[in-house]
Amino acid sequence: xxxxxxxxxxxxxxxxxxxxxxxxxxxxxxxxxxxxxxxxxxxxxxxxxxxxxxxxxxxxxxxxxxxxxxxxxxxxxxxxxxxxxxxxxxxxxxxxxxxxxxxxxxxxxxxxxxxxxxxxxxxxxxxxxxxxxxxxxxxxxxxxxxxxxxxxxxxxxxxxxxxxxxxxxxxxxxxxx
Numbered sequence: 001x002x003x004x005x006x007x008x009x010x011x012x013x014x015x016x017x018x019x020x021x022x023x024x025x026x027x028x029x030x031x032x033x034x035x036x037x038x039x040x041x042x043x044x045x046x047x048x049x050x051x052x053x054x055x056x057x058x059x060x061x062x063x064x065x066x067x068x069x070x071x072x073x074x075x076x077x078x079x080x081x082x083x084x085x086x087x088x089x090x091x092x093x094x095x096x097x098x099x100x101x102x103x104x105x106x107x108x109x110x111x112x113x114x115x116x117x118x119x120x121x122x123x124x125x126x127x128x129x130x131x132x133x134x135x136x137x138x139x140x141x142x143x144x145x146x147x148x149x150x151x152x153x154x155x156x157x158x159x160x161x162x163x164x165x166x167x168x169x170x171x172x173x174x175x176x177x
Contacts, residue, residue, distance in 0.1 A: 111151060112150075
């Protein structure tokens, strides 16, 4: 299913980059998801297989027509046709990831056993920005007390684990050999 979401996101970003509307579409995605969260009955209506697709499309047009970018509205209509509207969050996440990638922005997760100061986070971001030769870094901070100390950095599917927990596990493996 991830491949399908990636293809939708990729098609959308190709079109929105041509029209220079990538940021607007990101904002529109957020608006749509917020509306779905705040109005679960509307979202349920759109997902209901007993409701005719044309009825759903009319409702979608009435709610979003002229309020969001046309390319995104077209995607919503296609998702209704294909019965894949439930994938909208995953498609948005993938679209956002691709937008950052094309803008040369590094996405990373900083996991620490203790809260870090802004200065420490900025130093980590700058180190990896230079290391990966990127123009900017978006970092998400996660607190994980099980690390005991140190930090773990996640960039895509790569993990750099410099935590005390990882060091203890490594020491344990060496001792058990």
